[in-house]
Amino acid sequence: METQHKSQKTxxxxxxxxxxxxxxxxxxxxxVxxxxxxxELANFTNLGYPAYLMIIIGVWKILGVIAILxxxxxLLKEWAYAGFFFLMSGAVISHLIVGDSAGKTFPPVLLLILVIISWYFRPADRKISSQTIKNS
Incomplete structure (x- = not known):
C-alpha cells in the first residue's frame, strides 16, 4: 500500500x-x-506559412494551456492535448521538410515530448472516463 502511494505521488x-x-x-x-x-516571422515564412497564422496559433496555445491547467x-483537456500534439508534430515535420537545422527543429521536438509526457502522467481526475462522458 505504501509503495503504491509513493508511486502515485511520484x-x-x-x-x-x-x-x-x-x-x-x-x-x-x-x-513571441x-x-x-x-x-519568429522569418521562421514562419521560411516554413511557407502566412504571418497571420502566428496570431491564430498564439491564441490557441494560450487557450490550450488554460484548459490543461x-x-x-x-474532455476539454483531451482536446487541448490533441491540439498541442498536432501543432507540435506539424511544426517538427515542417522543419524537417524545409531542411532546417537541428537547432531550429529541436524546440518543437522538445515541446512535443513535453506534451506527450504531460498527457501520459496526468492524474485520474484529469482523464476522460466512461463515467465522465455519462455525466456530460
Missing amino acids: KKIIYWIFTLWMSLGMVSTAI QLMKNKD VPKMP
Missing part, C-alpha cells in the same frame, strides 16, 4: 513538472508569436 510530481514546463514553453512561444517577433473539464 507520478503526480512528474506530471506537474512536465506540465508546467510545457505550459511555460507554450505561453512563451505564444507571446502574438508580438509578431521578427525572428484549470481543474475539471477532462
Whole structure:
C-alpha cells in the first residue's frame, strides 16, 4: 500500500513538472508569436506559412494551456492535448521538410515530448472516463 502511494505521488510530481514546463514553453512561444517577433516571422515564412497564422496559433496555445491547467473539464483537456500534439508534430515535420537545422527543429521536438509526457502522467481526475462522458 505504501509503495503504491509513493508511486502515485511520484507520478503526480512528474506530471506537474512536465506540465508546467510545457505550459511555460507554450505561453512563451505564444507571446513571441502574438508580438509578431521578427525572428519568429522569418521562421514562419521560411516554413511557407502566412504571418497571420502566428496570431491564430498564439491564441490557441494560450487557450490550450488554460484548459490543461484549470481543474475539471477532462474532455476539454483531451482536446487541448490533441491540439498541442498536432501543432507540435506539424511544426517538427515542417522543419524537417524545409531542411532546417537541428537547432531550429529541436524546440518543437522538445515541446512535443513535453506534451506527450504531460498527457501520459496526468492524474485520474484529469482523464476522460466512461463515467465522465455519462455525466456530460
